[in-house]
Amino acid sequence: MCDTCGCNVTPGNRNLAYTPVNGTTAVSVLKSLLTHNNTQAEHNRRHFEQHGVLAINLMSSPGAGKTALLEATIEALGKECRISVIEGDLETENDAERIRAKGVPAFQITTGTACHLDAHMVHGALQAFPLEGFDILFIENVGNLVCPASFDLGQHCDVTLLSVTEGDDKPAKYPVIFRAADVVLLTKTDLLPYLDDFNPSRAEGHLRSLASEAPFIPLSARRGDGIDAWLDWLRGQLKTVRRGIPFARNQTTPVQVSG
Secondary structure (H helix, E strand, O other): OOOOOOOOOOOOOHHHHEEEEOOEEEEOOOHHHHHHHHHHHHHHHHHHHHOOOEEEEEEOOOOOOHHHHHHHHHHHHOOOOOEEEEEEEOOOOHHHHHHHOOOOOEEEEEOOOOOOOOHHHHHHHHHOOOOOOOOEEEEEOOOOOOHHHHOOOOOOEEEEEEEOOOOOOHHHHOHHHHHOOOEEEEEOHHHHHHOOOOOHHHHHHHHHOOOOOOOEEEOOOOOOOOHHHHHHHHHHHHHHHHOOOOOOOOOOOOOOOOO
């Protein structure tokens, strides 16, 4: 886990991180935090499956278009599926308010200094956010291409966004998060005519060099281009959950723990 950005201890696992020692507090071995996280994640996943809810973890760098994608998805699937959203940000309820404006319930998690969500934070949100009556739960993770990939939330699928406003070498620079993805969405493709230094084929090539067979779907949430392929992928995952078919979990690189 990262010892410099504050992500090793989150509001969700803080009670597990500190142990009183002779009247003071000391940080316990951080490896135990990951163990506790994975145990909680499995509990979350069973909870989702008991309710027949597909849980999707959305990951990307800041500004890649996660919330815009959710808005477009809600508009397209609103009459077909019952959608709920958990939003993760360091501060503010801005994104949650955008989702609520679409008529969809959204629970905001503010992480403070933590640059990712963890299973404990998601579990806490679920206590105040019942799943009864829903089909899909989107968990919009904190914008970050590093730490979110290493923390299982109990989701069924990982979706990684890459916007054309970023470099097409992002999959090569941040292999863990792209290798973990069950699908990669190339977003903001309506801007490609103005960003001729971004090559979608090159971006997909970097993804394939990670031995990833994940679908690579170019789309524009603003114009709707490519959105049908994304919706079809979602429908397929929802059928899998409803049939009770186990999901194959992608394995990410183990989090580094300092001794």
